[in-house]
Amino acid sequence: MSDTYSNDRPGTWTRLRYRLIPDHAIGEILSKPWIDTAIPVLFLLMLAGFFSVVSPEFFLPANLNNLSRILGENMLLAIGLAIVVIGGGIDLSVGSIFALCNFVALALIFHFQVHVALVFPLVVLCGALCGAFNGLLIGYLRLRAFLSTLVTLIIIRAIVEILALNYASTIMSSYDANGWDLLDFVADGSVFGLPSSFIFALIVAVIAHIFMTRMRMGWHILAVGGARRSAFNVGIKVRFTVFMTYVISGALAGAAAYFYAARLNAAGNQTGLGLELIVITGVVLGGVSLGGGRGSITKAMIGTIIVVSIVNGLLRLGLASGGSTAILGIILLLAVVVDIRWNKNRLKVLNRAYVSPTLVEMDEMPSIEEGSTSPYARNAALKDARPIGLGVLDGPEDMVLDDEGNLFAGSREGDIFRFFGPDFTRHELYAHIGGRPLGVQVDRDGSIVVCVAGMGLYRVTKEREVVPLSVRTNRSFFSVLDDSRVRMADDLDIAPDGRIFFSDPTTRYEISGWLTDALEGRGNGRLLCYDPKDGRTKTVLKNLVFANGICLMNDGDSVLVAETWAARIRRYWISGPKAGQDEVFLDNLPGYPDNINRASDGTYWAALVGVRSPSFDLALNMPKFRKRMISRVAPDNWIMPNSNHGCVIKFDDDAKIVGSLWDSPDGSHPQVTSIREHKGKLYLGGVFNNRVGEIDLPDADQEWTGYTSYWGTKA
Amino acid sequence: MSVKSSIGRLDQEKVVLVISAAMFLIFAMTLNGFATIPNILSLFQSVSIIGALGLGMAIVIIGRGIDLSMIAVMVMPVAWSFMQIADGMPVSMAFGFAILIAVGLGLLNGWLVAFVEVPSIFATLATGMILFGGMQYIKVQSDIIQLPPVLEWFNTVMTRTTLGVPNSMVFLLVLSAIVWLFLRFTRQGRFIYAIGDNPMAARTTGLPVRQIVVLQYVLAAVLALFVGNVLAAMVDSANTRLFYSNMMYDVILVVVLGGVGLGGGKGRISNVLAGTALIGILVNGMTILDVSYMVQNLVKASVLLLALVVDSLINPRDEQTSQQGDI
Structure with missing residues (x-):
């Protein structure tokens, strides 16, 4: 397989051509x-x-x-x-x-x-x-x-x-x-x-x-x-x-x-x-x-x-x-x-003219072979996940647990549901926002901050009042499209100083076109920062390939941003001596990373929404092929990134992969878009799933909660 | 048989015929010289051209289209061929070219309507302008082109009578019979009705909808060319000024008045003849009354408006059923 890859490596001219000519402008x-x-x-x-x-x-x-x-x-x-x-x-x-x-x-x-x-x-x-x-x-x-x-x-x-x-x-x-x-x-x-x-x-x-x-x-x-x-x-x-x-x-x-x-x-x-x-x-x-x-x-x-x-x-x-x-x-x-x-x-x-694929060079995918020594080796750890909200939830892309142990999850109809802990058998409609709620996070005061695709960044206060925080950012000078609208707010995290960093995966597509964006492979996404001091939103990092999950690192000085279709995670410093700089933190993942969240042992969980396939990797290397496909083949038959088979990976502050949790082929969580750890349990969300899953983590700190990790114990 | 079916439905054609008969009686009783054989014959002669063009228009309207380029086809290739003959071109060759021009325009109209999907009313309006303007620019600069001497026999034929009936009248009747046979008995003729009635259903059924639509416009153009030659023979010259006259609307008038529905799929040749009779009587009566040409136009246009209102009342459209972009 590696031979095929190396033979098809594009030349310098091809690289320059796709870097310099703005095809998407047409x-x-x-x-x-x-x-x-x-x-x-x-x-x-x-x-x-x-x-x-x-x-x-x-x-x-x-x-x-x-x-x-x-x-x-x-x-x-x-x-x-x-x-x-x-x-x-x-x-x-x-x-x-x-x-x-x-x-x-x-x-x-x-x-x-x-x-x-x-x-x-x-x-x-x-x-x-x-x-x-x-x-x-x-x-x-x-x-x-x-x-x-x-x-x-x-x-x-x-x-x-x-x-x-x-x-x-x-x-x-x-x-x-x-x-x-x-x-x-x-x-x-x-x-x-x-x-x-x-x-x-x-x-x-x-x-x-x-x-x-x-x-x-x-x-x-x-x-x-x-x-x-x-x-x-x-x-x-x-x-x-x-x-x-x-x-x-x-x-x-x-x-x-x-x-x-x-x-x-x-x-x-x-x-x-x-x-x-x-x-x-x-x-x-x-x-x-x-x-x-x-x-x-x-x-x-x-x-x-x-x-x-x-x-x-x-x-x-x-x-x-x-x-x-x-x-x-x-x-x-x-x-x-x-x-x-x-x-x-x-x-x-x-x-036909709108979708404009660019050159993406993927390295050879790491092994996910079952039983191998690879940290990504497949297993069946998620097989016995207990369902939460079955029959209630439709597409909980993300979920979060607050300081009282209640679980909040968004649903496709634009609702936020609250499931009462610790058994989550009772639930109520917490707030109706509209749009498509994706990432959720709990703020210091216990209010829920939500990214709503198609609408923007919203806050649901303890009084269940829905407050829009950010619906627009600054307009780029050289962009043909008006990119001032927050098109598809996806995930967020909150810095210690109250600034909210959230991702807008693509400025070129609505949420229904999220898979089409993968065919382009261009950095259409961006990282936005909402500052509660003046209520304004600024674009802090551009040209991210489908900027998705956001997680504040343990040092409090930097955030991790998942670049889904590039199968990598980027690190961006929000404060301290390196503030404003960014670097690739984790590269060449075996799948497409979605949400990232903290784990109890000081490491991080990341959901892989799907596993890379050699055919799609090859297609990414051949922009002309994808262009031809788009113009000649009906959209139903387009080659698409796999989003039916994913997993949860765990890595530490030094970007070392610690392990991975997979679903069995007959399981209920083939595609995982989000994970949260809470008191020795791991919760799993899926953007197309009909439930939140719950599995036990016997080795983890049984008292650790995300809320205390961010905001300390409540006074 | 019930009373209702024995009387039959009171459709537009019958209404028009009743009105025509009533007007004929009123004119006959009140106007001197109306009910004379020469006047009646000249009455039919005067409308035979309109009626003949109406046959071509009816084919297109039944197929849910309209052809506004017919007058241009009627005057221009004819005038052009007369000039060529006068310049020494053989008659057959000049006519051959004229037929090619007419067929070409019909194909262009049909292609624009069936394949490019331009509304027929715009396509034919524009192609009429292009044909008329183009041929005027290239060759036909004068308004009246005399019938060339070699064709004088044609004039003689058209101004004579057969068994007491003017030959122009015979021409209209023969042409009507041919078009009637075509629409009634040929496969293509039946297809035109089917397509006019419901183009989508016709396509789903497997009819060659686009080809038939092209055929409609080619037939209309060839018919217009033919009528143009007959008209030129009757008056001994081709008059290109007719392009600027209201003749096109008179043609639509006789077709719609007789009861050929603009929505397509409805109408027969007898409808066209009934409409032609009514307009003939009306125009003849007004001419005897010495009503000016302009007032005649006013009256004819008002009658057409009335016919359109009746058409829309008989074939009503409302906000739920009318088609988007149907203008």
């Missing part, structure tokens, strides 16, 4: 919510580059000014349309509503001599009413959005044509407006060099963003678009919400038409023809998903800027008729295809 970038927006932004930059080469006059202030006026109007339409699309619908009638509102605005301004300031709300109202008609049809009558807005497109367009034919010359006979200065500003004015309509569109965009992300109505729209049935079932007024999206879209089309009317003073029947296609293309290109639930105002704006720039740029290039139609069609098609394929495969791509 998956982390892909998992960012802004990635959907990043692609259109890149496209926009490329487009700007293209136009600056092909038609430099595109960037002349005169053209940009004109462009941004058009853009302001189109952005207003795009915001409305984005809200409709996010709500799960579509509005093709915006172009027609725009044309109708344009006509109404001109009639009010020039024919009826209404003050220009008053025209604005009236035009917006006109648009909102048209939108309300759509909303009635789609929201309340449950018509299909695409076809019914197509029909309202035709109906409103026909009305505009009839009006334009009969009254256009009448209303445009005078150019006398009530409030001419304001009209002039709306049409041609600028603020800080930006056109009025553009400024207005930006303000509306900010309001719409706040509306969609911070307000109840916006959340309802997202919910209805994302999962209509669920939204209905939780009691959201689905029909009203859908109705409102069309009203908003119509009102914004009215606002856009107001600026258009002031700018061009044209009541022709060609107004807004085909506008809906430009706006829809922009919204979808920006990354607002058809079908609803995904998208933002920012995305709609970016997409609209791209499409309007292209259409405008094509006009400048003097493309023959038909060319711009074809290109708009191609962009629309591409945008829809990319949107659909991306949404369908996003999670698949993410899953």
Whole structure:
């Protein structure tokens, strides 16, 4: 076996490659919510580059000014349309509503001599009413959005044509407006060099963003678009919400038409023809998903800027008729295809790109042969463990005994149970925390400190009050992922000065992915320190391979940290002359270490959650193989570290293995995640087990308790 | 037999036929020159094109899709082939290319809908724009392309009558019969119904769902090309401006109005013909009344809206049953 290992030793280049190239960053970038927006932004930059080469006059202030006026109007339409699309619908009638509102605005301004300031709300109202008609049809009558807005497109367009034919010359006979200065500003004015309509569109965009992300109505729209049935079932007024999206879209089309009317003073029947296609293309290109639930105002704006720039740029290039139609069609098609394929495969791509195995070189595993001289030699010491909490506990990862001899253990449902000593036949629900309680420790005052995966570090006081201690740490500067959240608090220990050291095994996975983290083998974990003096948490040691069990050493100056998937235990000095330094304390264990705790004779117990296997050790040595496996094989068939066969080992302050306790093949503790010694007995926990086990240690100090070892006898 | 079954269910097709008959009677009694043989014949002639396109649309809608690119296929390859013939290309070759273009677009539509899973409404909207814009950009710059002299016989045929029936009408009836035979008696035709009714069940049963969906769009495109040639022969020229008109919605109108459910799986050729009859009578009556083109559009669109409302009342969807992303 050793030959195979040595033959496969990677070269220096491979080592450097896996040390220096941050493969995991790709998956982390892909998992960012802004990635959907990043692609259109890149496209926009490329487009700007293209136009600056092909038609430099595109960037002349005169053209940009004109462009941004058009853009302001189109952005207003795009915001409305984005809200409709996010709500799960579509509005093709915006172009027609725009044309109708344009006509109404001109009639009010020039024919009826209404003050220009008053025209604005009236035009917006006109648009909102048209939108309300759509909303009635789609929201309340449950018509299909695409076809019914197509029909309202035709109906409103026909009305505009009839009006334009009969009254256009009448209303445009005078150019006398009530409030001419304001009209002039709306049409041609600028603020800080930006056109009025553009400024207005930006303000509306900010309001719409706040509306969609911070307000109840916006959340309802997202919910209805994302999962209509669920939204209905939780009691959201689905029909009203859908109705409102069309009203908003119509009102914004009215606002856009107001600026258009002031700018061009044209009541022709060609107004807004085909506008809906430009706006829809922009919204979808920006990354607002058809079908609803995904998208933002920012995305709609970016997409609209791209499409309007292209259409405008094509006009400048003097493309023959038909060319711009074809290109708009191609962009629309591409945008829809990319949107659909991306949404369908996003999670698949993410899953494959996210897991990024790195090179791990494991030494040859020490022998665990039964009857051998190895300190790890298998035996059946745990065979007769007596069960505690059978039928009550589900997955006690860790347990602890307090100064009164009661046993506390966490359970999968987020509960802490108390079993009354000394026989532990009676129990009670001590506290409900939620999350997934893992490591527990008892503090000087008898309160229980718990690591809760998915939540953080919590304290349960003697009065059974649940107090959160730490849910976040400092954010690393160079980490792509936001690692400020305590993702999966696992085990803890308490220093004499009250500081609590606890582990966060991986910043890349939730607790359900703890085995997947093993496939990476990278140091994703960390050691955190909660200081009760200022209530803050700091990351003290990073790049630990699945930092798991923590134990304060007998000297009180250092803690042991189990690095599970690296099969080693690290020592970190928390005070004294070597404070802040760390070193490998125990290397090349035969299995994956979990929790570590003190033994009565001044040594330490450590649980091995599983025994290493040659095949997985070999896989760790071959990161490309693991990458291939992840991308080609279903997760159920991935090679995983063994977690079905473990043991308890014992070692002393000089890192010498003193002995090991194994379960027999037919025993109840094949996998041990935690051990506690108390008054001559050893208690065993298992994260997937349904009990706490108890065995006798006849040779141990029958009066020793963990509590006195840490805090002395109670005064 | 019970009274109920002898009367039959009052479905949309029967309602439409009753309304058509009532409108026909009212127009016949109140309008001068409505109930004359020449007017009736011109009535059917005017809607035969819409009806024929409706047949292609019905195939796609029954298969739970929609094809908005039909007008582009109807005008562009035809206009292009006429220009090529005028430039000296052999007729068969020009038509061959036109058929290739139409089949190609049908394949593209079908591929986008069936394999890329783009909603049919977007896929066909975009491909229509691409085909129209692209061919306009490459070759067809003018709006009206005259029928080439070598094809004048086609015009003569289409403007004549057979046994007193205009040939355009005969064309619609023959085409209807062919599509009816296809949908009713061929395996593929039955599959289209099955897929439109429940695509997931059809797939589970083992039907070649994706291939059949592609077939729907190819058929619709070829049919549109065929209709385009007939239309050009009837009016002696190909008019590309039709792409910008409301013709597409008239086609959807006759199909939906007749009672072909947009949800797929429901509808027959007789539904399309009933819808075509109603619209023909309506348009003809309005034309005699000298109603302007724009108001006619308004009326037709309102009728379509009414048909959609009726469709949604007959085939209701609610929050529990409607499909996510079904727009």
